[in-house]
Amino acid sequence: MLSTTISDSFLGRYGYPPLLVRAPGRVNLIGEHTDYNGGFVLPAAIDREILFAVGLNGSTTARLFSHDKQEAHEVELTKGVLAPGKPMWANYLTGVMAQFQQRGVAVPGFDCVFGGNVPMGAGLSSSAAVECGLAFALNQLLDTGLSRLELARLSQQAEHEFAGVRCGIMDQFTSLHGRAGHVVQLDCRSLEYQYFPFNSQAYHLVLCNSGVKHALADSAYNTRRQECEQGVAIIRQYYPATQSLRDVTLAQLEAYRAALPPVVYRRCRYVVEENQRVIAACQHLAAGDMVAFGNQMFASHAGLRDDYEVSCSELDVLVQIAQAHPSVLGARMMGGGFGGCTINLLPAHAVADFVLAATVAYQQELNRPLETYQTTIVGGVSVLGPVLANN
Incomplete structure (x- = not known):
């Protein structure tokens, strides 16, 4: 012990x-x-x-x-x-x-x-x-x-x-x-x-460890923060009350898109949309709609991959494997990015089958072993x- x-x-x-x-x-x-x-x-x-x-x-x-x-x-x-x-x-x-x-x-x-x-x-x-x-x-x-x-x-x-x-x-x-x-x-x-x-009897959270941690993770994390701060500084010129991206709507972001460098715009768009996803996910959780909750997780990963650009090929492969499994309700990369784990939401009865399928598929796709963790809250x-x- x-x-x-x-x-x-x-x-x-x-x-x-x-x-x-x-x-x-x-x-x-x-x-x-x-x-x-x-x-x-x-x-x-x-x-x-x-x-x-x-x-x-x-x-x-x-x-x-x-x-x-x-x-x-x-x-x-x-x-x-x-x-x-x-x-x-x-x-x-x-x-x-x-x-x-x-x-x-x-x-x-x-x-x-x-x-x-x-x-x-x-x-x-x-x-x-x-x-x-x-x-x-x-x-x-x-x-x-x-x-x-x-x-x-x-x-x-x-x-x-x-x-x-x-x-x-x-x-x-x-x-x-x-x-x-x-x-x-x-x-x-x-x-x-x-x-x-969170009903841990009916639904489980399974973590799939990509087994990689790319060296740029910490420096890229700080860079993303700077890019978001740059976006806030620009938007504040038009909306002086803006303190953080929490205060920004998608409509405001689109209205002054031309004033933002393209990369900064994408970073800001991801954060604004992700805040909306959290609110929606909580509503789905309160209503017991785990399918809708899982869809917000999939959308979160797409934003992290495409707009925030903190995913990596190993994490993307793991999410693709999860999306292909009929029982997985949602999956996304988790943490700062560039390696680490995906988090996968699925019914408790399907965990063993998913773990086996994901382990085999990850080995076939990337020739890497897959470590998984079943967690209790x-x-x-x-x-x-x-x-x-x-x-």
């Missing part, structure tokens, strides 16, 4: 009982690249998670150990302002420490062992789980009293400043606010949210409990 493995590793290295915290990864059913544009998303926390064993050590040094990489790293907490460095995995954790310090919290020395089963580079937000798990643990140990929303903001800022990825808040919000058996519609501008029940970050020394 993962929790036992992590707690035993901590006890073996440091010799005292830690606080044990779990932080889930997430899926996003629809609403991709809308979060940093002030739009709508529809994510859920899943049973792929990062486990943390954390305890205060009475020193001024943070001693970190990545169980998955079997690597140790130390951070001295009293030598001025913390800064990014190497190894890269430690930046996600150091960034969280820095954010506590920026909020006036004196972070004392602590020990941390972490590891999990969120596949890296699969678009399931392993980085947010790492950030949120440590943030939650330190909040508990230091009795800081920060809300889950503030911890999400803190973790997002850590990723901006220490990992160099200007992500929206969806990943961190979902890891902290997930609810078992529900998806959450999040308004990324107001941060208002509402839960929608779970609650957000939580304490599993202190580990007793005699366990």
